[in-house]
């Protein structure tokens with residue numbers, strides 16, 4: 332048995348996974364809002380609770396988080412949950428838990444989970460994308476996560492939206508929490524979708540409401556989603572041109588919108604540098620559990 336933890340912006344999920352990759356137990360708690368010490372304590376308590384349930388101690392632990400650990404300083408960086416940035420999260424968790432842990436970016440965990448036994452199983456390369464509160468990417472190749480000297484492989488969410496269209500006022504684009512303007516995340520995150528809907532329909536709706544209206548065929552939701560899909564197609568076309576992954580897997584709240592999987596591949600061929608595009612765009616097989624499953628698999632890949 333091993334433990335996987337998915338540290339998200341609104342919830343922390345923990346599972347105990349068996350050797351056959353089945354989930355024995357699962358617990359979900361809210362993420363303490365903008366409170367670093369409480370977040371560390373919450374993860375420690377979650378691990379203790381899971382170990383109590385299964386009657387085991389000292390299980391190996393993998394944790395998926397936003398952002399990444401700076402290889403130079405060991406401090407967190409690039410987290411949209413900004414209270415984590417500049418903090419020695421891995422070190423603090425290891426002292427709180429009394430054992431070494433594995434940590435990786437949440438989109439890396441998604442890519443690893445889907446490559447291991449999900450929608451990208453057997454594929455040589457998987458680009459995992461999280462479209463939720465933030466937008467992130469991770470790359471799994473030949474059974475391993477791609478990791479570079481800056482620990483940002485796949486983080487295209489803070490590249491500028493490619494092929495920007497002045498008529499849609501995409502230049503210079505909204506200000507991003509990272510300090511730049513017009514990042515892909517400022518167009519493709521859940522809050523970005525809600526902002527676009529507000530601008531179009533003059534109504535403040537949650538992402539869930541917009542998705543529901545889309546399903547009911549509401550014209551405003553359809554128009555806003557049509558723009559969203561073209562932007563997602565452009566953003567993913569730039570990934571295909573650079574990496575040419577076999578499979579692109581979507582996770583995160585917006586990945587549940589099924590029409591993305593037909594519309595986006597129809598749109599991206601206009602931007603991909605190939606007369607034919609055979610890249611697959613698929614939802615995460617394990618849905619919302621992909622992140623936490625990938626975290627549990629972290630001890631199987633290179634540190």
Ligand SMILES: [Zn+2]
Pocket residue numbers: 488489507508509510511514516
């Ligand atoms: Zn940014």
